[in-house]
Amino acid sequence: AAIGLLRLQDTYQIHIKDIVEGKILSSQMRTVALTAGDCFEIGRAAYHACDYYHSIMWMQEARERVEKEAIPTADPEFILEYLAFSLYKQDNLKRALLLTDELYRMNPDHPRAKSNIKGYENLLENSGVHHIDMRRDIPPINNRRDENELDEGERLAYESLCRQEVSAANTKAQSRLYCYYKMDRPYLRLAPLKLEIVRQNSLIVLFHDIISDEEARIIQTLAASKAFLLKLAAVPNLLAENPAPIIRVFKR
DSSP states (O other): OOOOOOOOHHHOOOEEEEEEEBBBOOOOOOOOOOOOHHHHHHHHHHTTTOOOOHHHHHHHHHHHTTTTTTSOOOOHHHHHHHHHHHHTTTTTTHHHHHHHHHHHOOOOOOOHHHHHHHHHHHHHHTTOOGGGTTTTTTTOOOOOOOSSSSSSHHHHHHHHHHHOOOOOOOHHTTTTEEEEEEEHHHHHHHHHHHEEEEEEEEEEEEEESSSOHHHHHHHHHHHHHHHHHHHHHHHHHHHHHOOOOOOOSOOO
């Protein structure tokens, strides 16, 4: 679900603040605002998918929100560690070092903070940065978007088409557009899908009335129950006497 949300965020160019506040494009319906814990889980899903572009955005949002929560819904130490490593992976070494410094000040007994500080300092030194300059003259954040199976041109074209940012079709092209009932499976004979071809090249198809409000409600209920069980299953790991490190900066 989190990865799907990130795909929607990119495709429809939804600002992260709008998602967090429950504003979905031009919809008049508002959803529940996300907590710092929600933002952290989305950022962590991106991190585990090696999508550091989104991990940085969502961990930053989690950090901002957890500072404003009366009862924190996420662990600030986890947020800082994930954010620092994601920044490092996007070539923001100085920022990663500063965040890890903050993590060490927050918890001097943190199992990885001290060694990670040394690791970041070594990387900066190997890049020709003097020790006195490692924590000053901080450049703007570099957060390039990850590549996927499409090259940049194809990806941008695909996302533009999904937003229906397409030029008006000429008369000949319009004559090739049509609607039909999809009934190529036995079940679809009883409940055909309503399809509309809105563009031939590249092909864009709209599915109409694909799911009812009641069916959507049932899916949401089932998804919420499953998410609760997954969180419950993770509790023993958090309570373990010596939990496994969640991040290893220099040994992956």
